[in-house]
Amino acid sequence: MEFRFLPAAAMAVGLLAPLAAQAKGPIKIGFPIPLSGPTAVYGEPILKGAELAVADINAHGGVLGRKLELLPRDSKANPAEAVRLARELIVKNGVQFLAGTLTSAEAPAVSTIAKENHIVFVAPSAKIVALTDKANIHPYIFRAASNTTIEGEAGALIMSKMKGVHTIATIAPDYAYGHDAITAFITAMKRLRPDIKIVDQQWPRLGQANFTPFITAQMSKHPDAVYCDLFAGDFISFVKQATPLGYFKAIHNRLADGGEAGSVDVTRALGNTYPLGIWVNAYDPVLWDGPNQPPAERAFDEKVAKAMKDKYGSSWAIQGYVTISAIAQGIRAAGSTNEAAVSKAMAGMTYPTPLGPRTFDATTHNADAGEYWGPAVRSPKFPFAVIQDPTYYNPQPAGH
Amino acid sequence: MTVSLIAAQFLSGLTTAMFLFLIASGLSLVFGVMRVLNFAHGSFYMIGAYMAWQVVHWMRPEGESFWLAVLAAGAGVAVLGGVVERLLLRHLYGLEELYQLLFTYALVLILGDAAKFIWGTGQLSVRPPPVLDGQFVFPGVTLPYYNLFIMLIGPAIAIAGWLVLSRSSAGRLLRAASYDREMLSALGGNVGLLYTGMFVASSFLAGLAGALITPMESIVPGMDVQVIVQAFIVIVIGGLGSFWGTFWGAVIYGQALSFGILIFPEFSLFSVFALMAAVLMIRPWGLFGRPIR
Incomplete structure (x- = not known):
């Protein structure tokens, strides 16, 4: 077998040599993320947040005396493209870490590349449970995002306290994310309020801009309240069609949406047509109606707004920032960029974020990342709705 | 199931249908002619x-x-449609259909990027006009x-x-x-002008449909591809190139979707695709189309 071993060893040396030469250079982090197509609306602010984190860390001398270097690539929200980019970043650009991807389709695909190549990969926004479940967990995958279990449970906690609710309907996009979140919601609801009945479930396709028949079908079942997981443009289209049909009036605005419908991009688009009183969430409310805004967050959001050259910034930049902060903290804790050492350091690690400390679970590698929830209200300060007294809901806090 | x-x-199905007809009508006309x-x-x-x-934003x-x-x-x-037809598309008429398909697909990519460049990636929203609010x-x-207005606009068009x-x-x-382009040309008909006019009218209908949808749907990148698939299903059901076929195709699509949701809420689009598959098996030329000779 020697004749096989020798070329392999030579190849290994050949591959390792450039890595050793790089040790003095910057620490490279590959960042595939959608920068074109419909999902770029989230890809761009997440990348902006990641760039801000790199700038902040480098301004403070980098990590272990080395600068961080971000290599962003346009994944087009396509899992195959994200995989190709991840491979290219590893082989051609010699990145030692991967972060990014947006959707619940891209992240699991890139996770397999991280596993093969023993490269730490941190996902900022994919919520699908399967990314880190028993079948798919490996030492190198970490999730900085929230997840569908946290989201569904938070929704159930909120709705279980709504007054006069005996029947609930659900509406969520018909793919893994929507189904996972609704399953988590119903499981938690059955535990919290076994008396509540689920009377209707609608599954419009993702990107289905025509919600009218779904809305009238749901109204015909006369639910007292609705749990919703529509997000972004879909949520906006849904509201625009549901309001004139009297949908919100019929449920007395007793609706909770776990799809970041409280993000500034959504509230701004709907302006004063936003249905007030419904409960919505956001990773970062950005505009706070209430006194509890953490000062670090205010400072962070001002930086984001400046970097994006936009008056209000984005509720998503925080996820890019947190992702890079977690990798930097992992390298510091490990005392080296060795993949196995960093992966080990990150499992169970607590890391600071502008919204307070977060912790990666030691076994599931999920961050205990809840989101800010509250009822949508009109604010005298802004020409659109904001979340009233945003409250951090985290039904699964990590044992610190 | 009650009457109400x-x-x-x-x-709901009719609203869906008339929007789809507004979009699919231009597509069907251009294919037909x-x-x-x-x-x-x-x-x-x-x-x-x-x-x-x-325009709403400016005003x-x-x-x-x-x-x-x-x-x-x-x-x-x-x-925009007129410029595209005069400068680009007309050079491809004599060629195989595949080239025209590739060209219009390239247009999809170019216009998608252009829209992103001009208007960004954020979601935009337009309110319904106060008189219909x-x-x-x-x-x-x-x-x-507004839904009633759309239900009237569809048949009017x-x-x-x-x-x-x-x-x-x-x-x-x-x-x-549409029957015989060469013969018409030989008889002295100005086919070039006719085609430009047709393409401009079809583009006008597309622009009109896009503007009329804004009070009901968010304006997002990707709405182009989302809608073209539905429009294709409509004209396949109705019959490629048949104008009234497109109308009834849209009505059938809308009602199949609407009642499909009511009966099988867990398979929202199943009824529409099942319908298309059934039509393709029984009448591959669509319900109102003519078999291709």
Whole structure:
């Protein structure tokens, strides 16, 4: 077998040599993320947040005396493209870490590349449970995002306290994310309020801009309240069609949406047509109606707004920032960029974020990342709705 | 199932149908007359939506400026369509259909990127015009004024289109061109002008549809591709190139979707795709189309 071993060893040396030469250079982090197509609306602010984190860390001398270097690539929200980019970043650009991807389709695909190549990969926004479940967990995958279990449970906690609710309907996009979140919601609801009945479930396709028949079908079942997981443009289209049909009036605005419908991009688009009183969430409310805004967050959001050259910034930049902060903290804790050492350091690690400390679970590698929830209200300060007294809901806090 | 429930679903289905007809009518006309399957029709629709938003945005505060925005979007997209046809598409008429398909697909990518460059990736929204911002409330059924308006606009366009095609001299020429382009040309018909006019009219309809959808749907990148798939299903069901087929195809699509949701909420689009598959198996040329000789 020697004749096989020798070329392999030579190849290994050949591959390792450039890595050793790089040790003095910057620490490279590959960042595939959608920068074109419909999902770029989230890809761009997440990348902006990641760039801000790199700038902040480098301004403070980098990590272990080395600068961080971000290599962003346009994944087009396509899992195959994200995989190709991840491979290219590893082989051609010699990145030692991967972060990014947006959707619940891209992240699991890139996770397999991280596993093969023993490269730490941190996902900022994919919520699908399967990314880190028993079948798919490996030492190198970490999730900085929230997840569908946290989201569904938070929704159930909120709705279980709504007054006069005996029947609930659900509406969520018909793919893994929507189904996972609704399953988590119903499981938690059955535990919290076994008396509540689920009377209707609608599954419009993702990107289905025509919600009218779904809305009238749901109204015909006369639910007292609705749990919703529509997000972004879909949520906006849904509201625009549901309001004139009297949908919100019929449920007395007793609706909770776990799809970041409280993000500034959504509230701004709907302006004063936003249905007030419904409960919505956001990773970062950005505009706070209430006194509890953490000062670090205010400072962070001002930086984001400046970097994006936009008056209000984005509720998503925080996820890019947190992702890079977690990798930097992992390298510091490990005392080296060795993949196995960093992966080990990150499992169970607590890391600071502008919204307070977060912790990666030691076994599931999920961050205990809840989101800010509250009822949508009109604010005298802004020409659109904001979340009233945003409250951090985290039904699964990590044992610190 | 009560009467009011059936009425509510029927009206939802009809709203869906008439929007789809507005979009699919232009696509169907261009295919019927020019034999060009225009993938970029959805992109024209998207550009129309963005243009409408732009006009409304310029004329803030929002109000009845919506109507001006609708006309401007229709006209703007018509001009865009005219430029595309005159400068680019006309060079491909003699070639295989595949080249035209590739060209219109390239247009999809170019216009998608152009829209992103001009209007960004954020979601935009336009409010319904105040005059239509209300609803009729019957027991168990609510009908927003705007939905009713769309239900009336659809048949109005269908009848106008049919009158032009069947009663006007331009319509006679168009029908002649769809049967035999060379013969018409040999007989002295100006096929080039006819094709440009057809493409401009189709683009106008796309821009109009894009603008009219804005009070009901968010304006987002990707709405082009989302809508073109539905429009294709409509014209496949109705029959490629058949104008009334497109109308009834849209009505059938809307009602199949609406009642499919009611009966099998867990398979929202199943009914529509099942319908398309059934039509393709039984009448591959569509319900109102003619078998290709």
